Amino acid sequence: MAPAPVPLLVAAFSLLFAAATPIRDVADACSSQVQDFEHLNSTAMHLPLHHSRGPCSPVSVPSDLPFSAVLTHDDARIASLAARLAKAPSSSSARPAVTVASLYRANDDVDGVAASLASVPLTPGTSYGVGNYVTRMGLGTPAKPYVMVVDTGSSLTWLQCSPCRVSCHRQSGPVFDPKTSSSYAAVSCSTPQCNDLSTATLNPAACSSSDVCIYQASYGDSSFSVGYLSKDTVSFGSNSVPNFYYGCGQDNEGLFGRSAGLMGLARNKLSLLYQLAPTLGYSFSYCLPSSSSSGYLSIGSYNPGQYSYTPMVSSTLDDSLYFIKLSGMTVAGKPLAISSSEYSSLPTIIDSGTVITRLPTTVYDALSKAVAGAMKGTKRADAYSILDTCFVGQASSLRVPAVSMAFSGGAALKLSAQNLLVDVDSSTTCLAFAPARSAAIIGNTQQQTFSVVYDVKSNRIGFAAGGCR
Numbered sequence: 001m002a003p004a005p006v007p008l009l010v011a012a013f014s015l016l017f018a019a020a021t022p023i024r025d026v027a028d029a030c031s032s033q034v035q036d037f038e039h040l041n042s043t044a045m046h047l048p049l050h051h052s053r054g055p056c057s058p059v060s061v062p063s064d065l066p067f068s069a070v071l072t073h074d075d076a077r078i079a080s081l082a083a084r085l086a087k088a089p090s091s092s093s094a095r096p097a098v099t100v101a102s103l104y105r106a107n108d109d110v111d112g113v114a115a116s117l118a119s120v121p122l123t124p125g126t127s128y129g130v131g132n133y134v135t136r137m138g139l140g141t142p143a144k145p146y147v148m149v150v151d152t153g154s155s156l157t158w159l160q161c162s163p164c165r166v167s168c169h170r171q172s173g174p175v176f177d178p179k180t181s182s183s184y185a186a187v188s189c190s191t192p193q194c195n196d197l198s199t200a201t202l203n204p205a206a207c208s209s210s211d212v213c214i215y216q217a218s219y220g221d222s223s224f225s226v227g228y229l230s231k232d233t234v235s236f237g238s239n240s241v242p243n244f245y246y247g248c249g250q251d252n253e254g255l256f257g258r259s260a261g262l263m264g265l266a267r268n269k270l271s272l273l274y275q276l277a278p279t280l281g282y283s284f285s286y287c288l289p290s291s292s293s294s295g296y297l298s299i300g301s302y303n304p305g306q307y308s309y310t311p312m313v314s315s316t317l318d319d320s321l322y323f324i325k326l327s328g329m330t331v332a333g334k335p336l337a338i339s340s341s342e343y344s345s346l347p348t349i350i351d352s353g354t355v356i357t358r359l360p361t362t363v364y365d366a367l368s369k370a371v372a373g374a375m376k377g378t379k380r381a382d383a384y385s386i387l388d389t390c391f392v393g394q395a396s397s398l399r400v401p402a403v404s405m406a407f408s409g410g411a412a413l414k415l416s417a418q419n420l421l422v423d424v425d426s427s428t429t430c431l432a433f434a435p436a437r438s439a440a441i442i443g444n445t446q447q448q449t450f451s452v453v454y455d456v457k458s459n460r461i462g463f464a465a466g467g468c469r
Contacts, residue, residue: 169256187245
């Protein structure tokens with residue numbers, strides 16, 4: 001059932017109450033990991049990457065959180081992506097799934113910023129990022145580290161900022177305080193970067209009476225962040241890059257878990273990738289680890305010889321997302337019993353923030369039937385949430401067929417048992433795929449342990465097995 005909208009006063013009006021709202025129960029989790037993270041050289045930046053539920057994750061996730069909560073969040077993200085793709089690029093009414101309305105009222109100006117109203121439906125419950133990946137980013141002068149969710153489907157990087165004039169969710173470690181950074185600056189409404197917010201966040205920018213640009217970022221699970229567009233020095237270890245544009249969040253509500261914010265890696269001028277590109281180039285790679293290990297995020301140069309590639313596909317649906325073409329699937333060496341045209345019946349996106357891969361319905365039905373047939377000696381279990389092909393046992397202890405996903409250009413993902421099945425509780429594992437709505441999405445379960453490179457300059461995505469555990 002869809003959540004009922006809950007009106008909330010946010011954005012410029014709320015941003016600017018003179019009395020700051022106290023930060024709610026901010027604690028530092030896994031502080032021993034602070035020194036293990038960033039490295040940058042002349043050709044690439046390297047960061048450790050952690051599953052949010054992994055042993056070295058710098059954010060804590062409740063140990064009793066049911067996997068159904070992960071799936072609920074995942075389905076909300078899918079709905080948000082579907083809404084984005086449903087909007088015609090030339091339509092003047094193209095807006096995000098969550099509508100944010102800004103109203104300027106000169107007589108309601110509080111603390112130098114114009115009044116603004118945002119009506120945002122908010123769903124309490126699971127934490128944003130429970131099925132996602134986190135790393136650390138340094139910000140400010142002197143630099144301090146902050147835990148960020150890594151997201152290839154988002155453009156604007158933002159993090160919570162003191163004094164959290166409206167609301168800050170709980171996060172690992174202290175909230176960033178702009179007053180402690182000698183390199184911090186708020187961004188004017190007349191700058192190109194303020195104008196670029198409409199494509200980076202899919203929401204219009206607002207402007208204060210003191211000419212401060214205000215961003216509004218909203219997400220498929222009804223979470224949102226509203227605050228000041230800012231610039232500061234972003235750091236990775238002892239190396240730093242000045243004049244990095246990001247959102248300094250003053251109202252951050254919803255389902256972000258204990259991360260400080262979100263690191264955007266989509267194809268947009270304001271993404272971290274594009275802002276670092278003049279120094280490091282237009283490419284990044286990662287290995288998404290399982291929940292029992294650690295992986296990496298690297299921005300910049302990579303070893304091209306280790307990958308097999310598939311071209312990025314141009315799409316007018318949303319030019320910030322990464323589209324590719326799925327061309328075939330095999331189970332136990334046999335192609336699925338469907339027409340090859342079924343694989344391209346929907347556009348296909350590769351996404352780090354989606355947990356369960358979505359396939360065109362015909363493809364999914366054929367895959368489910370083929371996997372169930374190959375595992376006919378394994379006892380079936382009841383469906384679990386959106387997952388309808390389930391078995392008694394755990395993925396690591398079952399005999400599963402070899403499954404491969406092929407992409408145009410010859411790239412392929414040869415899936416292990418942990419890429420194919422996902423354990424939903426202590427006695428049940430399910431096929432980690434579901435039918436698509438309006439777009440197929442290659443999710444992070446299937447990408448785990450592979451090195452994946454996004455070479456935007458060469459317009460290709462590459463896969464290599466064995467990138468991490």
